[in-house]
């Protein structure tokens with residue numbers, strides 16, 4: 001198991017989890033969000049391959065288009 | 068131009084701040100800011116810029132004011148219903164200070180008209196209410212090399228980030244255009260939410276004009292009103308960004 005910070009809170013994940021696995025845990029589609037891992041953007045096409053590491057800081061950001 | 072006695076009184080609280088002072092106030096009076104969208108975010112942003120003495124403010128909005136806008140778009144009044152938003156906002160800002168120069172653009176920003184409009188301004192406030200406009204502003208400001216403040220809101224949640232195109236992470240670095248939801252903002256928002264975000268945008272504009280403090284660059288500020296939690300998410304420029312990436 002690994003522990004990451006997800007939007008500032010501890011989240012435990014199985015080893016070898018990728019970014020897309022987070023969406024399953026969150027019950028989110030992952031379509032309308034931006035993902036930042038350790039200050040680096042993970043673009044949608046890389047989310048199924050981007051392996052998460054113990055201690056990663058992960059931010060899932062909602063698209064907010066209102067004004 | 069040195070300040071008049073009237074201006075010294077009006078901006079007394081600014082003059083007392085060592086970061087602003089007389090020199091800074093003179094800079095603000097000569098500065099030009101463009102507010103794109105005069106709704107929830109643009110109301111407080113434009114209001115505070117005018118109150119701060121930003122000498123020239125451009126207001127861009129193609130919409131007419133509606134009754135349901137009153138819940139959050141505080142630069143307008145009940146008498147604004149049915150009027151062009153830029154006209155109604157301009158009246159209110161003139162009541163605040165007749166000396167502020169205003170330029171009104173009662174139409175949408177487009178790829179075609181953006182370059183000529185942006186060229187006239189030092190700082191752009193993205194206070195629009197749809198993704199198409201937000202991405203357009205990101206592209207146009209990148210092309211024109213103009214710093215801008217992005218903000219977006221939905222329901223009880225808001226986010227904002229300042230961008231110096233080509234130097235700091237841009238809106239397109241963080242938000243991929245093909246991930247845009249069908250609706251910009253599902254329901255809401257709570258009225259005071261754009262007040263918080265729009266005020267931050269005004270502060271960022273003023274800091275940029277005066278070159279004081281640390282701009283909100285390479286950092287997205289997120290605000291969750293229900294949890295009353297603010298977070299700063301650091302983001303680096305994406306080398307693969309279709310807009311500002313090095314290809």
Ligand SMILES: [Zn+2]
Nearest residue numbers: 237240308311
């Ligand atoms: Zn970029």
